[in-house]
Amino acid sequence: MTRTRGPLSAKELAAINAYWRAANYLSVGQIFLLDNPLMRRPLTLDDVKPRLLGHWGTTPGLNFVYAHMNRVIKARDLDAIYIAGPGHGGPGVLANVYLEGTYTEYYPGITRDEEGMRKLFRQFSFPGGVPSHVAPETPGSIHEGGELGYSLAHAYGAAFDNPDLVVCAVVGDGEAETGPLAASWHSNKFVNPVRDGTVLPILHLNGYKIANPTILARIPQAELEQLMRGYGYEPFTVVSEEGADPLEAHQMMAATLDRVFDRIAEIRAAAAGGKDKGKRPAWPMVILRTPKGWTGPKTVDGNRVEDSWRSHQVPMADVHTDPAHLKVLQDWLASYKPEELFDDAGTLKPELAALAPSGTRRMGSNPHANGGVLLRELKMPDFRTYAVDPAGHGVERAEATKLLGAFLRDIMKDNAGIDNFRVFGPDETASNRLQAIFEATGRMWYADTMPWDDEHLSVEGRDLEPLSEHMCQGWLEGYLLTGRHGFFSCYEAFIHIVDSMFNQHAKWLKTTRNIPWRAPIASLNYLLTSHVWRQDHNGFSHQDPGFIDHVVNKKADVIRIYLPPDANTLLSVADHCLRSRNYVNVIVAGKQPQLQYMSMDEAITHCTRGIGIWDWASTDVDEEPDLVMACAGDVPTMETLAAVDILRQNFPELRIRVVNVVDLMRLQDNAEHPHGLTDKEFDALFTTSKPIVFAYHGYPWLIHRLTYRRTNHDNMHVRGYKEEGTTTTPFDMAMLNDIDRFHLAIDAIDRVPGLSERAGHVRQALLDARLKARQYTREFGEDDPVISGWVWPY
Numbered sequence: 001m002t003r004t005r006g007p008l009s010a011k012e013l014a015a016i017n018a019y020w021r022a023a024n025y026l027s028v029g030q031i032f033l034l035d036n037p038l039m040r041r042p043l044t045l046d047d048v049k050p051r052l053l054g055h056w057g058t059t060p061g062l063n064f065v066y067a068h069m070n071r072v073i074k075a076r077d078l079d080a081i082y083i084a085g086p087g088h089g090g091p092g093v094l095a096n097v098y099l100e101g102t103y104t105e106y107y108p109g110i111t112r113d114e115e116g117m118r119k120l121f122r123q124f125s126f127p128g129g130v131p132s133h134v135a136p137e138t139p140g141s142i143h144e145g146g147e148l149g150y151s152l153a154h155a156y157g158a159a160f161d162n163p164d165l166v167v168c169a170v171v172g173d174g175e176a177e178t179g180p181l182a183a184s185w186h187s188n189k190f191v192n193p194v195r196d197g198t199v200l201p202i203l204h205l206n207g208y209k210i211a212n213p214t215i216l217a218r219i220p221q222a223e224l225e226q227l228m229r230g231y232g233y234e235p236f237t238v239v240s241e242e243g244a245d246p247l248e249a250h251q252m253m254a255a256t257l258d259r260v261f262d263r264i265a266e267i268r269a270a271a272a273g274g275k276d277k278g279k280r281p282a283w284p285m286v287i288l289r290t291p292k293g294w295t296g297p298k299t300v301d302g303n304r305v306e307d308s309w310r311s312h313q314v315p316m317a318d319v320h321t322d323p324a325h326l327k328v329l330q331d332w333l334a335s336y337k338p339e340e341l342f343d344d345a346g347t348l349k350p351e352l353a354a355l356a357p358s359g360t361r362r363m364g365s366n367p368h369a370n371g372g373v374l375l376r377e378l379k380m381p382d383f384r385t386y387a388v389d390p391a392g393h394g395v396e397r398a399e400a401t402k403l404l405g406a407f408l409r410d411i412m413k414d415n416a417g418i419d420n421f422r423v424f425g426p427d428e429t430a431s432n433r434l435q436a437i438f439e440a441t442g443r444m445w446y447a448d449t450m451p452w453d454d455e456h457l458s459v460e461g462r463d464l465e466p467l468s469e470h471m472c473q474g475w476l477e478g479y480l481l482t483g484r485h486g487f488f489s490c491y492e493a494f495i496h497i498v499d500s501m502f503n504q505h506a507k508w509l510k511t512t513r514n515i516p517w518r519a520p521i522a523s524l525n526y527l528l529t530s531h532v533w534r535q536d537h538n539g540f541s542h543q544d545p546g547f548i549d550h551v552v553n554k555k556a557d558v559i560r561i562y563l564p565p566d567a568n569t570l571l572s573v574a575d576h577c578l579r580s581r582n583y584v585n586v587i588v589a590g591k592q593p594q595l596q597y598m599s600m601d602e603a604i605t606h607c608t609r610g611i612g613i614w615d616w617a618s619t620d621v622d623e624e625p626d627l628v629m630a631c632a633g634d635v636p637t638m639e640t641l642a643a644v645d646i647l648r649q650n651f652p653e654l655r656i657r658v659v660n661v662v663d664l665m666r667l668q669d670n671a672e673h674p675h676g677l678t679d680k681e682f683d684a685l686f687t688t689s690k691p692i693v694f695a696y697h698g699y700p701w702l703i704h705r706l707t708y709r710r711t712n713h714d715n716m717h718v719r720g721y722k723e724e725g726t727t728t729t730p731f732d733m734a735m736l737n738d739i740d741r742f743h744l745a746i747d748a749i750d751r752v753p754g755l756s757e758r759a760g761h762v763r764q765a766l767l768d769a770r771l772k773a774r775q776y777t778r779e780f781g782e783d784d785p786v787i788s789g790w791v792w793p794y
Contacts, residue, residue, distance in 0.1 A: 006251025023063035026095035030124035055088035062092035085151030086172030100356035102364030114346030140364035149178035157478020159197035180470035193271035206292035371483030372519025387600035394792025405434035533635035543725035545698035568603035610663030632661035633697025642741035691751035
């Protein structure tokens, strides 16, 4: 006899099982059906989609969890959102937000009747329809699940500073094999149970990926529980073996969630009462074992389907060519008994509809999953008060990111009572010279400490520094998507670790721009420092400016790239980025002492333009230039100005125009990017026929890519990083890539008509200067002070 004892009465048990059947029915219908949504007649080939796309295997488990979360939300009045980590879980979550009524509220054309169900089915994975992931179009989603590994990081990011929020994060067992997910289990060491919300990880083990078994499903249960305890969790297990009565699983899940939320309440009450302050609790997590493709066909063509890899995607994809498969589909859909679930109009029966929460307690309608509607403006101090006040152009030095740190410190202070701003960085906040932040907050740490640890470790900290770019990115994304603000600093070379995560977030932002009900969120702001030109001491492994190239591939209405040359421009750019919405802003700025070129008023004007002629460095005022010397980035700017100094000393009659670029996208055509210059504007800066020597921070071919349509592109010669690096000095690093002042001056000599013939002696002297500079580094281990101490002399 099947044991169905548990907290659910017979009536409740039948109801929750029926609700789950309804979600499963809708999920299968989305994958297969074009028409005949309620099986009013036997299926025909015309009822079935011509291309069967979607993933069934994980879906019944997702539906199972959703139904049981609905129960505890209603019973305990929880404020909860749902994150579906398994890839392609779209049919399940779409089914559930449709059943609870949220979907129809957002998409009134998808009505809660037979015709609406037909439209729901037809649109899924269909041209002009919706994706098979839990995409931005899906109400209640902050996590798409297309690329695996980030569900838990997103969940914790959502929970930070949301003390009343529960985030149910379903982690697929395939996803659990990824590096980012494996690290994300440690997020519990950064949660303050008084200030932050609750993340409930549910590790869903259905045993298979596309073709292979999953690791965590094939290790002994005791070993798996030890692993979770080792991560610092208290594991609770629910198991439904293949062939077991689902009613028993419902009772087990209901009982388990009751115990789990009782335990969560105990942890939160103890924390609120000050008991064991600073002692990290063992938060509950659930291990849910169910068959893959649960409730689907047991076998197809004599092959095992349920509880095997064959149920991962579409269990029988050749329905149109095999009548037996059409019969399998007919029987499969009929097994859910839709006539018991929906009335004659095709509407979910009232007694089942009543199982879902109402209003914003529905997980599809929770405002935290549409964070822009909760977004509050940051309180921002006046960035101008942090300015460097240089005595002239290019004669004083300052650490740009150190001044930015003071600005971020005061943002942290000004928003202390709101708790909607955090700083993220992989163990690099102080290394990146942002240490002033610690005057306002500590480094978040809710694990053991030693007396000799860094003094800034704090259970109240708002600076998060796990040595994982993935965790920082995932937390920040979850934080932003639920309506808050953040800032991410990272070594430039290692931001590549999150290339793919950036991809997904940029695609999310691009998609949401076309979804009217998705309110704009705060921009994702990167500061890339410890950059390629000042990683001379760390060597070749730390020298890579290519993240910019990667970012430029995304849609122009989403990405922005800034290369401020000094501290005042960095402050202006940072203020702008922190106020912006729905962008990914990439700021590249060095942390080392660097020449300062502009007053704050000049910097604001220059940053507002994004690109401009520096009159104070040019010699072509009111005249046609012989040469344009352009630059983008702090070190390229310094080397360009030093090259201009060389040219002015040796060729005082040469008319030189210096153009500096802060907003890299100004170079692109205005038809391609909203920040782009018109052709007339571009020609006014760069001329239509004069040689251009352009010193750029990153890989030089990106500048060619952005400007290839311009009239004067053929006369543009770009110097930048060309994958030459080693452990050496800063100036030798520039020489290795031919972006040093001597080489830039030689480039100018070689390209100005008529100059090379009379400049042979100067050209040779510049080559000799390069050799002498390198020899000095080899002898003394540092750059010649004449070079490193250069200032603008005019």
